[in-house]
Amino acid sequence: MAARPCLFVIAFAALATQGAWARxxxxxxxxxxxxQICANVFVAAGKTLGFKRPANAFAAAFxxxxxxxxxxxxxxxxGRINPQGERxxxxxxxxxxxxxxxxxxxxxxxxxxxxxxxxxxEGGTATRYRRCTPEALKSP
Numbered sequence: 001m002a003a004r005p006c007l008f009v010i011a012f013a014a015l016a017t018q019g020a021w022a023r024x025x026x027x028x029x030x031x032x033x034x035x036q037i038c039a040n041v042f043v044a045a046g047k048t049l050g051f052k053r054p055a056n057a058f059a060a061a062f063x064x065x066x067x068x069x070x071x072x073x074x075x076x077x078x079g080r081i082n083p084q085g086e087r088x089x090x091x092x093x094x095x096x097x098x099x100x101x102x103x104x105x106x107x108x109x110x111x112x113x114x115x116x117x118x119x120x121x122e123g124g125t126a127t128r129y130r131r132c133t134p135e136a137l138k139s140p
Contacts, residue, residue, distance in 0.1 A: 027088075030048075030132040031115055031131055032061045038132035039138075048063075057073050075094065077092070078092060079091040084122070087107065091103075106121050115130075
């Protein structure tokens, strides 16, 4: 099914259970692949950030707010979170304008406040993300 790989690439999660929530509150916020400029993807909406419109479907970015995760083209909710060492395996239900499907994201926080998204629960390649803030939108 073609929707599944797209959802995996763009999808991440927020939290559905209290125990999972306690382990992953540090994931809250707007995240953008390192090397990109926050102001090119996000706009300030009060103290929070949202996606610029029209959204860039190819932006490696997501926002986790409460128990919801948003990407430029999908909205996801958590089914469950399984910790595996420092990584959190997040099981998602994501909806786009075309379909609803399940996906999985593997995330961990770095010591300097960044975030890594892994291609697999063990090993695999990692993509580094940084947190964007309203202040970051003021300077590139």
